[in-house]
Each structure stands twice: as C-alpha cells, then as structure tokens.
Amino acid sequence: MGWLTMSRFHMGGHKTAKDYLDAQFTYSREADGTIKGLKVLASSCPQNRTYYAAAQVMIDGVGKEVFAIVCKVMWNPKSKSGEHFGYKDMDESVGPYEDSCPRHILDLLTPTDREHALDWRARCRANLARRSRKIEDGDRIKLAQALTFSDGHVGDEFIVVKRGRRLSFRDPATRCGYAISRFMERDWTILPVTKVHKTIFA
Incomplete structure (x- = not known):
C-alpha cells in the first residue's frame, strides 16, 4: 500500500x-x-x-x-x-x-x-x-566501519565523552570532537586500555 x-x-x-x-x-x-x-x-x-x-x-x-x-x-x-x-x-x-x-x-x-x-x-x-550495551565516559571504542565526517576526517577509533545520557566522541590523536548518529545501533567494541602503574622506590 x-x-x-x-x-x-x-x-x-x-x-x-x-x-x-x-x-x-x-x-x-x-x-x-x-x-x-x-x-x-x-x-x-x-x-x-x-x-x-x-x-x-x-x-x-x-x-x-x-x-x-x-x-x-x-x-x-x-x-x-x-x-x-x-x-x-x-x-x-x-x-x-x-x-x-x-x-x-x-x-x-x-x-x-x-x-x-x-x-x-x-x-x-x-x-x-x-x-542495551553499557558504555562509560573515557571508554575507547572502535567502530566496525570507519566514518567520514564533514571536516574530511576519517576515523574508526574514538574516546567516549559522556555527560548524562548525551554522548559525543573525541579523536584520540587530534582531540577533535565528533557526533556519531545512531551510535548505539552501530557495530563497535570497547578497546582495552593499558593502565600504567606508578613505580614507588624504597
């Protein structure tokens, strides 16, 4: 119809x-x-x-x-x-x-x-x-497919910036911010973050 x-x-x-x-x-x-x-x-x-x-x-x-x-x-x-x-x-x-x-x-x-x-x-x-996936402020995510943005940037890895329910994303290298439409419906994974522990000398 x-x-x-x-x-x-x-x-x-x-x-x-x-x-x-x-x-x-x-x-x-x-x-x-x-x-x-x-x-x-x-x-x-x-x-x-x-x-x-x-x-x-x-x-x-x-x-x-x-x-x-x-x-x-x-x-x-x-x-x-x-x-x-x-x-x-x-x-x-x-x-x-x-x-x-x-x-x-x-x-x-x-x-x-x-x-x-x-x-x-x-x-x-x-x-x-x-x-329903959980994501937190500061998580580093990798998209299954890279995205091209209006400024010409192409990227598939971003740092999550979470303020309440609002999500935005920061490029790890340039620190520039981006919006990703329908993010929760896309295929992505959270990358493990290597934590550097402080060395304490006696």
Missing part, C-alpha cells in the same frame, strides 16, 4: 498519529455469519516517525495469532499544504526496513514460520541488544 495523507482535522478526533492508527487497526466486520477483525494489544510511535503494533486476529470474539504491524509515519501539524499526517502501513511478513520495535511489543507476538517476519524479529532483537 502507498502513502495515505490527510489533514489533522480529518483524523476522526484523534490527536496523535498513534491514537489514529490504534483505532484504524482495531475493528470487527461480519462476513458470512462470522465476525472477523483485529485488536491492537500494544503499540508505540516514538517521535511520530514509525508506528509499531502487536495486533491480534479476532474471530467471533476469540483471539488468534498476534503479528506485528509497522507504519512509516509523516507528522507535520504545521504543514501549509494541509497534509499534516500521513502513513504507509505494512506487516512484518514483508520484512520492513524499520527494525526498532520495542521489546514489549515483540514479546506479545505469537510464533511464525514466515521467513521475512522471522528475519525482521531477529533484526529488532539484535538492535535491542545493541542499544
């Missing part, structure tokens, strides 16, 4: 992208004497960029399989064109590129044998594991 866009005044009274999509994916319809539908069990739409939901198939009021719905989201309440909200929906069976689904949603999904869905779930779990 392609993108569907609309004015925020046409969102059925829903104030956020998450609320609107929750309502869209929770429904029931009668066909041939059977009531079929979906029920959103849990959802998340961080920063109004990507919507993730665990949706349960409902048949005659009985819950069946639970699968993931993923929507790319466009949210611009100040749009002068009137296209304040838009979304493009898909489910996990197509193997979405977006793979930052929260753990509490993944944990609700029932087993599947669909190859693309299994790959997507594995990528989401791997991203969660990366983001």
Whole structure:
C-alpha cells in the first residue's frame, strides 16, 4: 500500500498519529455469519516517525495469532499544504526496513514460520541488544566501519565523552570532537586500555 495523507482535522478526533492508527487497526466486520477483525494489544510511535503494533486476529470474539504491524509515519501539524499526517502501513511478513520495535511489543507476538517476519524479529532483537550495551565516559571504542565526517576526517577509533545520557566522541590523536548518529545501533567494541602503574622506590 502507498502513502495515505490527510489533514489533522480529518483524523476522526484523534490527536496523535498513534491514537489514529490504534483505532484504524482495531475493528470487527461480519462476513458470512462470522465476525472477523483485529485488536491492537500494544503499540508505540516514538517521535511520530514509525508506528509499531502487536495486533491480534479476532474471530467471533476469540483471539488468534498476534503479528506485528509497522507504519512509516509523516507528522507535520504545521504543514501549509494541509497534509499534516500521513502513513504507509505494512506487516512484518514483508520484512520492513524499520527494525526498532520495542521489546514489549515483540514479546506479545505469537510464533511464525514466515521467513521475512522471522528475519525482521531477529533484526529488532539484535538492535535491542545493541542499544542495551553499557558504555562509560573515557571508554575507547572502535567502530566496525570507519566514518567520514564533514571536516574530511576519517576515523574508526574514538574516546567516549559522556555527560548524562548525551554522548559525543573525541579523536584520540587530534582531540577533535565528533557526533556519531545512531551510535548505539552501530557495530563497535570497547578497546582495552593499558593502565600504567606508578613505580614507588624504597
């Protein structure tokens, strides 16, 4: 399915992208004497960029399989064109590129044998594991792939500068500071630091 866009005044009274999509994916319809539908069990739409939901198939009021719905989201309440909200929906069976689904949603999904869905779930779990890694101020890290920065510098080793939750990075040789986008989702290792002990003479 392609993108569907609309004015925020046409969102059925829903104030956020998450609320609107929750309502869209929770429904029931009668066909041939059977009531079929979906029920959103849990959802998340961080920063109004990507919507993730665990949706349960409902048949005659009985819950069946639970699968993931993923929507790319466009949210611009100040749009002068009137296209304040838009979304493009898909489910996990197509193997979405977006793979930052929260753990509490993944944990609700029932087993599947669909190859693309299994790959997507594995990528989401791997991203969660990366983001949970511990890193401290002063750690020396090495990226799996070197990065090229706007000043022309190319590097793969940096010293971590941590101030609360904020991370920045300093080149060990030049001492210049750099920002690395989506750092916790990248492949990197912490390098051991050789500690020099003071020699005490009697």
